[in-house]
Structure formats: C-alpha cells, structure tokens
Amino acid sequence: MDFMSPIHIPKLPEPVAYGNKLLLIGSCFTEHIGNALADYKFNVLQNPHGILFEPASVRHSLISYIENKRYTEADLFYLNEIWSSWHHHSRFSHINKERALDAMNQSVEQAHHFLKDCDWVVITLGSAFSYILSSDNPEKERYDLHVANCHRAPGQWFYKKLLGIEEIIAAMDNTYHRLRTFNPKIKILFTVSPVRHLRDGVTENNRSKARLIEVVHHMVDKFPGVYYFPAYELVIDVLRDYRFYDIDLAHPNYQATEFVLEKFTEACIDDASKPIMKEVRQVSIARRHKAFQPDTHAHQQFLKAHYEKAKGLMEKYPFLNLKEEMDYFSGMN
Template identity: 80%
Template sequence: MSPINVPHLPQPIAYGNKILLIGSCFTEHIGNALAEHKFDVLQNPHGILFEPASVRHSLVSYVENRKYTEADLFYLNEVWNSWHHHSRFSGMDKEQVLQGINDAVENAHHFLKETDWVIITLGSAFSYILSSNVPEQERHDLHVANCHRAPGQWFYKKLLGIEEIIAAMDNTYHRLRTFNPKIKILFTVSPVRHLRDGVIDNNRSKARLIEVVHHLVDKFPDVYYFPAYELVIDVLRDYRFYDVDLAHPNYQATEFVLEHFTKACIDEPSQQLMKQVRQIAIARKHKAFQPKTNAHQQFLKAHFEKAKELIAKYPFLNFEEEMKYFKELTVER
C-alpha cells in the first residue's frame, strides 16, 4: 500500500453535531456508519445524486423550503416521477409522490437550519440534460438527477466544465452559509468508478471534481476535503478491493475508508464512545440458535443495562429500538 497523509479536521465532528450528507451512493456508506453509531444524521433527502448541478439544486431547495407541484412531475412507465429525485420517490399516486417529496424537503429545511456539518460526495462531472426530443408535457430545461429509464434520446450528456462546476458549488456555499452561518462543509469524491463513461472519460470526470473541490477548500473558510477517492484508488490500488463489477469498492475497502474517516474527522471523545455504541449495535444484530438459554438471556439483560447506562450518561443517544429488542426477547423466569 502507498502511504498517505490524511489531514485531521481542525474542528472534528462530534456527538451532538447535526450532519447532513448528500451525493453519490458512497455518501451512504459514510452516512450509514454514522447513523449506526447514533450520530444525528440526515442522508440524501432527494435520494442518491451524482453530479454537481443536482447536488446544488437539492441543497438550494432545502434552503428555500421549495414546494414542488404537479408541474415538476412527469408520468412514465406507469408511475409519476420527478427529474430532481431518485426513483424511491416515484409512485402511482401523484398526490402521494408530491407529499413524499415535499415532506422530505421540509424536513431537510428544518434540519439544515441547525446543521453543523454538510458532507458532500460528488460522483461524476457528467450531467444528463433534457433535450428537445422530450414530449412537450414532460419538458423541463434542467439537469436531471435520475433518468428513470426514460428513452435515451430524451437526453444529451455533457461533461461539465471546471468553471461551470466551480460556479455551481460557489453559489451553493454562499446559499448555505447565509442560511446557517455555522455550517462547515466536508467534500469527498466518490471512489466508485463510472465505467459506463469509459475509463478515459471517468478519469477526466473525477479529475474535474477533484480540481473543483480543492479550489473551494483553498478559497473558503470551513470547507475541507476527505480523500476517500485517493484512499481507494491510490492507497489500496488493487482489484481485490472491488466488488464483482470492478466499479464499486467492496466491504473491505469501505471499512478501510471509514477507519481513516473516523481517525481524521471525528474527535477523540466521540471515537471512544463509538466503540461502546458499536457493542450495543453488534449485540442487537446477534441471532442466537437457542435464545431461551440462560447464557443468551444474560447476554440480553447485560446489553439492555449497558444501553440504559449509556443513555443516562449521554442523553443524546437513542437506543429505543435496541432496548425494545433486548426487552422483548428476555424471558421472565
């Protein structure tokens, strides 16, 4: 493995911070790990996003608490969809789709007002833009966040320029900081390889994102970079750290990145508490072959009491689900 120096954040993330994560699927590796350790997180209120224009649109919509209307939806493949949202928001009932979208935006608006950290993971500099081939009733002049399996001729694909991405992210920074002056931003670039773009264009795309992010880090206060991309591509540097598609980092690679993220981006007291929280999380996932044995019953009771002690000491922790699980499986003797 090649050595790498991962700079520590000058004001690391800590328990009690609110953390909004937005961007590519790799965002959710970091977000899921933080959520499992009981950090206060909100992940991808629009769903997974890959390119800067969609990230910017989503964050600005949270600042503005934008209300989406029927005009923002289109009907395709028997469901209503939004060009700005992941397909998890799509559905057959138009009113329910709008309700789900607007509820998510309103929740993100209020969360963002109190947020300490916004973690943005950019995945690609390629953007898909609706073309004139789109039927008039579905036509919007916009960069789409998700193509929703629409016909390919409905879009044209554009590699965003460095200045174009800088302008989008620069505007996003100012909108966020005006809305909530305490926000700090941590950028990462996803190590997922977008091989559908081809190896050459994937590297061009990633290079533009990296250049933009470092421009922003150098330009603005409270903007930082965590090298998830470099940890996988330049430190691990081996296909054994990829999934079968040779594009997505596997479990071993993501754990390696998360280990470095914890050391560089989370403060020491929180790192120590994470170890105790993890014990409760692992116990919750444990499936006993003989759940009614004395040994397993003592195991359940011990972890119930451990969770109770942690809540008493750290009231911001939420072990409601875990304590309910331990309680329900405990047999009264």
C-alpha cells in the same frame, strides 16, 4: 518494504463530535459514510432527495432545502405507470401522484429544519457527467433541465454533457454562499466518490473525476470552513488493487469501505467521541445478533445484559438515542 503509497490526511481543525448535526448528500458512497455514522448514533440526515451523482443535482437539492420548496404536480412526470420527479431518486416514485408528492415534500421540510441548525454538510460528488433533457422529450418546456435520475426513460430524451470546471465551480460557489447565508455556522466537508463510472469509459471517468477534484480543491482554498477528505485517493492510490473492488470492478468492496471509514474516523472525528463509538458499536452488533434458540435462558440473559448496557450509555451520554436497541432487547420490537 512499503506495500502502500503513504498518504497524509490532515485532521479537521474542528472535528465532528457527538451532538453535531450532519447532513450528507451525494453519490452512493455518501451512504457508506452516512450509514456508518448512523450506526454509531451520530445525528445524521442523508440524501433527502435520494442518491445524487453530479454537481447540478446536488446544488438543486441543497437550494430546495434552504427554500423549503414545495413540489407540485407540475414537477412530476408520468412514465411506466408511475409518477416521478427529474430531481429525485426513484425511491420517491409512486403509482399515486399524491403519495409521491407527500414523500418528496415531507423529506424537503425535514431537511429544511435540519439544515437550519446543522453543523456539517458532507458533499460526495460522483461524476462530472450530467444528463440533460433534450428537445426530444415529450414535455418541451423542460428542455435543458439537468436530471438527477433518468428513471429508465428513452435515451433520446436526454443528452449527456461533461460539465466544465468553471461551470461546476459556479454551481458550488453559489451553493456555498446560499448555505452560509442560511446557516452561518455550517462547515462543509467535500469528498469525491471512489466508485468508478466505467459505463462512461475509463478515460472519460478519469476526466470526470479530475474535474471534480480540481473544483473541490478550489473551494477548499477559497473559502473558510470548507475541507476535503480523500476517500477517492485512499481507494485509487493507496489500496490500488482489484481485490478491493466488488465483482463489477467499479464499486469498492467491504474491506475497502471499512479502510476508508477507519481513516475518516482518525481524521474527522474528535478524540472524545472515539471511545463512545466503541461502546455504541458493541450494542449495535448485539442488536443485529440472530439467536437460533431465542427462548433459552442464555439468550434472555444476553438481551437483559445488553438492555442494561444501552440504558447505561443513554444515561451516561444523553445525546445518544438507543431507544430502538432498548426496545429490541426488551422484546418490544
């Protein structure tokens, strides 16, 4: 008897491998994948503008990396005693506008150079709803601007729009051409976030996700080097049980995200990398170990053994960067 709907996930024709550079951008589910890959010591850069949910903000951010955009005071606004950008997550906001701009511009410059030699861009779209500055916002010249984050501004400053399929296709189509012109070797892996945006309403959330899925498959069918990983379907159609959700009934819980990551590894990571991932995981788990009695001989032996293991892995696989772990095991951190 089957207790799960079967799903066939085709393997990528050129799977992700150690040595590849991956830029991940999009919703909070992007960071589940990105953090896991970072723990396995893949070369990743994730969300240089912070978490983004809708296609217009994803497009703006990627184009800004291509152009190495320099943000200025004109791109900021002052609210609740802090300086923020409508194009950035609140982690870039600061009470000092120069500090805010420095963080934004350093992040964009890093992304520009990373993207220039990048192998993969992983785009996770979360919602087709966009919040747009209305004529009621204090800065009239920014009317009709799609915002990446509302920064707790008054609700009347925005109007909410469910983006049309053709509108999203146009944004993603343009982004694809700009990316491939900037870096012809780039491959793109789309996912749709399984996080349910219940504040939009259940029906509205389903309409939103349906539009994103339709657009993504349009891109996959139309362009070479564009692929889809079904994170959304794995949670919604394969697991399809509230025990795989957090207490808010919207975010997949630990078991669900681990299940998705297992399927991601099977379908998207090359076979030569998988045994290395297992070895790296052992070192990462040891790095997070908290000793109750750190001065004991047993713990010192534990640190020494894992220092040698990390050192041996770096010698065997020069593309791995385990310096942080080695510093920890040697007592330097």
